[in-house]
Amino acid sequence: MVKEENSRRAFFKKAAAAVGIVAAAGYTKTLISKPSESAEDLKAKYANDAISQEQKLMQTPLVLMTDSEKKQMLDEMLNNYNKNKEPA
């Protein structure tokens, strides 16, 4: 006689339960990780970025550099480069 717990029916029952749980877990993960935004939402987000970046630039005039400032900036960059090249 085949025991109930070793029977084919029991095996299928377990398998079905496992598949059910896996499917539920998968579905939940899908819901969590899948982008919920519609195309319009995405468009709005890209547009928001573009507008805020444009505004940032509008508030940033181009300024003429003095000769000493140019020299100082270049010195700073070259110093920085040489400093990074020195062995620690």
Next chain:
Amino acid sequence: MSEEIIEIREEAGEVQGGRRDFLKNLGIAGAAALVAGPVLAEAAAEPVSPDAGMTAAEMFQGHFVLMSDEEKKKAVARLEKRYTAKYKKKTVVSTVPPPEGVLFGYALDISKCTGCRRCVHACVTENNQSRHDPEIHWIQVMKLTKGNDSFAAENLGKGYPAKSKFGDYGVQVGGNAYTPLGGIGTHSAQNYYTQDEMVPSPDHYYVPVQCQQCEKPPCVKVCPVRATFRDEAGVILIDYNWCIGCRMCQLACPYGARRFNWGEPNLPAEEMNPKTHYFGNRPRMRGVMEKCTFCAQRTREGRNPACEEACPVGARRFGNLLDPESDVRKILDKKRVFRFKEEFGTYPKFFYYVG
């Protein structure tokens, strides 16, 4: 309870399975769910594709800079395989390091730029940017009204930086707070003038803006995972696989030079540039930041950036700031050089000048 009795009771339909059996089944099912759940969910979320198997490995890889040579090889092989399958063309992901003895700098002649935006389109093509929905541009061309400029030329050789408690390299931008040298106002600028507009307009300047490759980049300082960093040649790069998409760098960038992929970039296979660099123009994914890299895939191999090559009027100059004979250094020495006013002392390596 003996097994015999259980069997008898099961036959009689009295015992459908004890608590132990129930817990055992639950345990098996739970373990199966833990193992298979994410994989099945991933498959459910995305269409079955040749790259499906690569995603998990990519997700769990470390920061590229910190990888061993072996890990780097594997990471690159994974990417090449995935891109080749996805775009149906043999794709190369280079990892060529920056050249020795080089600090890259860029200079742009405002008086020459015609606003034709060929640099923008060359950049899009070269760097595998999203083509539509959304169309991502790393370069924005600002259109500025003439007349908003004023310079005190007699003060060019003056100005200070004075010594301060912070050293000789304190914040110093264009003259000083009391006697500014002047500059070009951007308050009436337009970024998105229409494609069919005739350029150049006689009443406007055109100022293309892209990543300024700051020597002291605020974006690098704020990155919580160091996905963005400065390489030896002074270029700010991003490890797209390490980026967590927090957008702190975008907020920190005073030049609005970073673009975030809110959705999956739209790059048609036939338009994809298969010659890529890991830190450069390889296709990006949803949820990561991207920006100009001075065309890392080109400049690391001794070529010029695509925007520089595309400029029909020669307004763009790219070169080595360490070399006193380079165009960029000569421009810095001889020309009237502008930069975006920036109080944070970012030391951009992108200069604007009047030729």
